[in-house]
Amino acid sequence: MITVSRTNSQSNYSPDLPAVLEITSGDRVQFSTYDARGGALLNQRPTGTAFDLTKPIPGKGNPVTGPIAIKGAKPGDALLVHILSITCDPIGWCGGHAHAGAVEAGRVPKPLGRVCEVSPKGVVFSPEITIPLRPMIGCIGTAPLESATTAVAWTHGGNMDQPVVRSNTSILLPVFVEGALLYIGDIHATQGDGEISGVGLEIGAEVVVEVELIPGAAPEWPWLINDDSVMVLTVGENFEKSSYTAIDQGMKLLESQLNLAPADALALLSICGDVRLGGFYGIPHVTTRLEIPRHLNVSPPGLHKGTK
Amino acid sequence: MITVSRTNSQSNYSPDLPAVLEITSGDRVQFSTYDARGGALLNQRPTGTAFDLTKPIPGKGNPVTGPIAIKGAKPGDALLVHILSITCDPIGWCGGHAHAGAVEAGRVPKPLGRVCEVSPKGVVFSPEITIPLRPMIGCIGTAPLESATTAVAWTHGGNMDQPVVRSNTSILLPVFVEGALLYIGDIHATQGDGEISGVGLEIGAEVVVEVELIPGAAPEWPWLINDDSVMVLTVGENFEKSSYTAIDQGMKLLESQLNLAPADALALLSICGDVRLGGFYGIPHVTTRLEIPRHLNVSPPGLHKGTK
Known part of the structure; x- marks a missing residue:
């Protein structure tokens, strides 16, 4: 090791x-x-x-x-x-x-x-x-x-x-x-x-x-994957702005990988995605994440489906 | 019925x-x-x-x-x-x-x-x-x-x-x-x-x-209890302010029911309580909640311990 x-x-x-x-x-x-x-x-x-x-x-x-x-x-x-x-x-x-x-x-x-x-x-x-x-x-x-x-x-x-x-x-x-x-x-x-x-x-x-x-797979923000969810981790000057970035990233993923219109990507995230908080520390730079369930069968950007 | x-x-x-x-x-x-x-x-x-x-x-x-x-x-x-x-x-x-x-x-x-x-x-x-x-x-x-x-x-x-x-x-x-x-x-x-x-x-x-x-048990904000958590549900003009209210409520609960100093109540919430979002709808009135694990053995204010 x-x-x-x-x-x-x-x-x-x-x-x-x-x-x-x-x-x-x-x-x-x-x-x-x-x-x-x-x-x-x-x-x-x-x-x-x-x-x-x-x-x-x-x-x-x-x-x-x-x-x-x-x-x-x-x-x-x-x-x-x-x-x-x-x-x-x-x-x-x-x-x-x-x-x-x-x-x-x-x-x-x-x-x-x-x-x-x-x-x-x-x-x-x-x-x-x-x-x-x-x-x-x-x-x-x-x-x-x-x-x-x-x-x-x-x-x-x-x-x-x-x-x-x-x-x-x-x-x-x-x-x-x-x-x-x-x-x-x-x-x-x-x-x-x-x-x-x-x-x-x-x-x-x-x-x-x-x-x-x-190679060549640099994401705009860090992404995470575990058994339950695919998640994007974002930062903003307040929770609303950090969340907006996370939601925009999540929408892009669903639009490209599930071939959805923006409104449909948003609708789907709204009913099965969770916006959650990382930390308050560092105000005005707080952190949030968007958790997208694995059952939607999406992967972090740049990775093959099912990659873990 | x-x-x-x-x-x-x-x-x-x-x-x-x-x-x-x-x-x-x-x-x-x-x-x-x-x-x-x-x-x-x-x-x-x-x-x-x-x-x-x-x-x-x-x-x-x-x-x-x-x-x-x-x-x-x-x-x-x-x-x-x-x-x-x-x-x-x-x-x-x-x-x-x-x-x-x-x-x-x-x-x-x-x-x-x-x-x-x-x-x-x-x-x-x-x-x-x-x-x-x-x-x-x-x-x-x-x-x-x-x-x-x-x-x-x-x-x-x-x-x-x-x-x-x-x-x-x-x-x-x-x-x-x-x-x-x-x-x-x-x-x-x-x-x-x-x-x-x-x-x-x-x-x-x-x-x-x-x-x-x-009788006589009116809480300042709605509280929720399920098998996992005791939660307070709050509202604010943004997520920070709504969260602050939830955290203040949670600290009061731990201070009174676990006999903790304010800093200790905050420290304990920080390591085992989750601040989470309800909905963005109604900006500037968004909703948040604080989830306190049941294993801390606290109850919503005004209820007997273990009430459900």
């Missing part, structure tokens, strides 16, 4: 950072990743108790591991990243603060974090409350043409905070630069749609992926 | 309309309901084909059946409406138009509707495409203090277009006037989160509910 250590961590998705390794299409890679504060909040704190949650240092949050280069990848291609497994560290943290989340100023008078034990049995929020594990990748992306902070998301991927980015899922990312330069980080042991405090169950992890290069 | 015919249909949730019947807490009632255009689009049209979709006549869309009075209900009480079954008519319609949905002007050059056969086997969108049935109630509400059109939603319920309002679900509604005055209509044989064209699979139906009067 090819591995990338979490010491290879970056604060930007940059086209200029040298690749830490180069792989070939079809290779499996294990990314070891830090939590969103690089482990700084975990030190010396007992699990299951609250602590004062400070804001992240601008430009230092969400470290991502990488970049790795894919041999032969060039602008216009796509990476289809098959997420095979996400194995969380034994402790992580969550929290509620008001500077980046979905609550009015003052609703949370005192920001608190909690260090939590995490095992296959669940996340121990407190002695009384244990919740199920649902590991997911908060940040995954290729290098954009201009360096982007790991705090935000855009067409290259990035800090999408989409709970559907998990194992047994494949994500299709556009390639903008030679070698593609793939980054992964910001794993959450669990997070709801919206990630409403701006913080999931933040944790270091080992993420195993298989990277497939699809 | 007590029945209410669809000829008892109204264009407003009004505190002034006379009740078509009075029931007692614990009674079961079958509401027969019209589709969102009162059947006008179904006449003479073959199923599985498209037709020019006209805009609804303002004030005439979304007819609701009722109102029924509940003996002894008074302001400050709540109705807990247990939805026992939704049986759809054999044909309904869906459509894509651009005046009320989630697409930019011009994206749908020609609005189209489709009359579709609906049976337990599914919704026949076209000869090639059949999709699963997921019947739900678009409009359910009590009479507010001032008459409200059936096009919109607010604290009394109304046109919420929340796909989770289905059978094996109970909805808790506030009572504002003597007798409560309950209305139900606008059934969809299926609809995705967002109802992005502004149109679900619109259909007439028979809806069987059991109505329970809960």
Whole structure:
């Protein structure tokens, strides 16, 4: 297994950072990743108790591991990243603060974090409350043409905070630069749609992926496919605008693959497609997705039908 | 079984309309309901084909059946409406138009509707495409203090277009006037989160509910409970504001029932609660919900733990 250590961590998705390794299409890679504060909040704190949650240092949050280069990848291609497994560290943290989340100023008078034990049995929020594990990748992306902070998301991927980015899922990312330069980080042991405090169950992890290069298949936005749905992941300055982009992308897919008029594509999405939230974090750059059921027999753009 | 015919249909949730019947807490009632255009689009049209979709006549869309009075209900009480079954008519319609949905002007050059056969086997969108049935109630509400059109939603319920309002679900509604005055209509044989064209699979139906009067339990917003989740259903001028209201309601619940600090309530919701969309229809009054998993062992406000 090819591995990338979490010491290879970056604060930007940059086209200029040298690749830490180069792989070939079809290779499996294990990314070891830090939590969103690089482990700084975990030190010396007992699990299951609250602590004062400070804001992240601008430009230092969400470290991502990488970049790795894919041999032969060039602008216009796509990476289809098959997420095979996400194995969380034994402790992580969550929290509620008001500077980046979905609550009015003052609703949370005192920001608190909690260090939590995490095992296959669940996340121990407190002695009384244990919740199920649902590991997911908060940040995954290729290098954009201009360096982007790991705090935000855009067409290259990035800090999408989409709970559907998990194992047994494949994500299709556009390639903008030679070698593609793939980054992964910001794993959450669990997070709801919206990630409403701006913080999931933040944790270091080992993420195993298989990277497939699809020549000439660069999508306009990242797409996802799992057993249930084909999904497009979008970003906008508010949920309406981000949703409009997702719906436009979904309509294009149904128009081309099912040969439907625009009104029929919209009608069909309206009765069986779900518009859902990724994260509020990064306002004015929030994330949404459109989930299209697999039974419609459509595939992400550029892939053959039934590809997974 | 007590029945209410669809000829008892109204264009407003009004505190002034006379009740078509009075029931007692614990009674079961079958509401027969019209589709969102009162059947006008179904006449003479073959199923599985498209037709020019006209805009609804303002004030005439979304007819609701009722109102029924509940003996002894008074302001400050709540109705807990247990939805026992939704049986759809054999044909309904869906459509894509651009005046009320989630697409930019011009994206749908020609609005189209489709009359579709609906049976337990599914919704026949076209000869090639059949999709699963997921019947739900678009409009359910009590009479507010001032008459409200059936096009919109607010604290009394109304046109919420929340796909989770289905059978094996109970909805808790506030009572504002003597007798409560309950209305139900606008059934969809299926609809995705967002109802992005502004149109679900619109259909007439028979809806069987059991109505329970809960003295003094009026919630600030409608709440829902099913096997998986406890949910609050909210409305706002955009998704952010509607979500903020839902999150504030969810935090209050966790603060009071789990004895958590505001930051901890927010942190817990962030890792295991889902903020989701009801419908875009009615911009600037869109609907959202917060889904809180049952495993947290909380109940809608005013109900005993474990109530369903």
